[in-house]
Amino acid sequence: MKRSTDKTWVDAFQQRYSVRERIFLFYMFFFAGLAVLTILANLASGFDFSFNYKWMAISGFCLALGLLAIKRIKTELVHRVGVYTLSLVILPASWLSSAGLMSPSMVYSVVALLLINFLLAGIERIALNAAFLGVNLALISLYHFQPGLFRTLSAEEQFLDWMVNIPMLFVFTALLLATFERAYERERMVNIEKTKKLAALSRTDSLTGLQNRRHLDEDIEERVRDCRDKGTPLSIIVFDVDYFKQFNDAYGHLQGDECLQTIASLLREAALRSGDKVYRFGGEEFLILLKDTDQAGALAFARRLKADIETAAIPHEQSAVAPIITASMGIATGQPPEVEGQTLLDQADMALYQAKASGRDTIVCFED
Incomplete structure (x- = not known):
């Protein structure tokens, strides 16, 4: 009985939100959850509490946008605020406050790149891709010319940082692509079916049901x-x-x-x-x-x-x-x-x- 209820909830969720909306929610709650886990890890490691301010802000921001998206309040605006802020503010700021190329922060840029190209289209997509590429190249150059601006990690810290973050990113990306590939395929089949029905209706007399x-x-x-x-x-x-x-x-x-x-x-x-x-x-x-x-x-x-x-x-x-x-x-x-x-x-x-x-x-x- 529980299985049937779960399936009904999932179906209702998929019917209520488009693929683009579900992708955005997926991202917002992932980054909010990642921020919360980082805060817990920092507390467990005994780091100064000031290390958590950034992650608390990220968690609150992503949760707020996620809730607005769930309620479908100005959805397009919320999507744009989320994409632009994540790609041009949050990720660059996180990269600057980390160990630069010694940390996996740059790898998160690939995840943001997927979000940009899932949600945006046309000239806007091209422009933000170009801006995002420029920001990342600037950060890499900054790390090369001013390495003192970044934290220094020991070999053990660097190892642990990569071992925690990379599997998490791989799992996230795999789930994202697998889930939404199926979602896009379902929507494609639904659209094909709708097209067939519309074609049939255009050739059917509405009163008698006979062909016209x-x-x-x-x-x-x-x-x-x-x-x-x-x-x-x-x-x-x-x-x-x-x-x-x-x-x-x-x-x-x-x-x-x-x-x-x-x-x-x-x-x-x-x-x-x-x-x-x-x-x-x-x-x-x-x-x-x-x-x-x-x-x-x-x-x-x-x-x-x-x-x-x-x-x-x-x-x-x-x-x-x-x-x-x-x-x-x-x-x-x-x-x-x-x-x-x-x-x-x-x-x-x-x-x-x-x-x-x-x-x-x-x-x-x-x-x-």
Whole structure:
């Protein structure tokens, strides 16, 4: 049970904070913790308490920024204050107050370099990288020309300093890279999934859930190529709900939407084969693509669909042909190799026009 709760807390934390925000928190609490450990080590070693003032300031500064970041108070400003202060003030000051190149202080610059490049972008990133490089080169030069400004460590002190700090830095860097590499990968996969969903939504009719005209334009050419390659016919049925404007006027747009959703459901149930596709073509107009289907097969499909609609018996007292919803359909069939997508659409549309002109509630097949 505890494991499940922990996982839920971690998931909630990851959902609340972006990767950049989590990196910043990771850094602030690491440096705050490092400062606290150094204070404890100084106390245990019997150093003068004045050695701890610097570390107390660093710990308080990092904790304060970490808490502001957790509460998401002016996040961008907090990030910049943290990055600039850490790289241009705290680390150089720590380096100056240490044993210079005899201590691992300079190695911490690599850790700060990661933070700069994780959080900043563009010209700002380039500028701070350049400034940070200049500061570090200046510190190295200062150590070379003025070594007396820095503390002197015995061989044993230097050994202990490196043995404590280097493993800590290695572990920190390894955890940072491993944790956030996975985080970036997760976000990348989430973004890919969102992109796919957005692409699907852009090709899906929001009311009926059917594919829309944009998707049809992409699919029809693929179906035509498949038809030519296999040497099989391709049929299109253009389908129009009779007197739908009068239905909307009489029953209201909400009932009109429900009517279209019912029709869409009947179309989905009728187009059972994997290669058959249904689209919302216009307001009350639908289109069915039937692969490997000749005119006789398309006509049989249309008749079954017409019967299904009559069975649904959606009331339509304002219709001029029946007291229930009916439909007019136009069918066009192409035979390879002459079949063309746009030609088939035009032919099916002409057949639908003939069906509506002849009184509606009927099916017409296009004939040359």
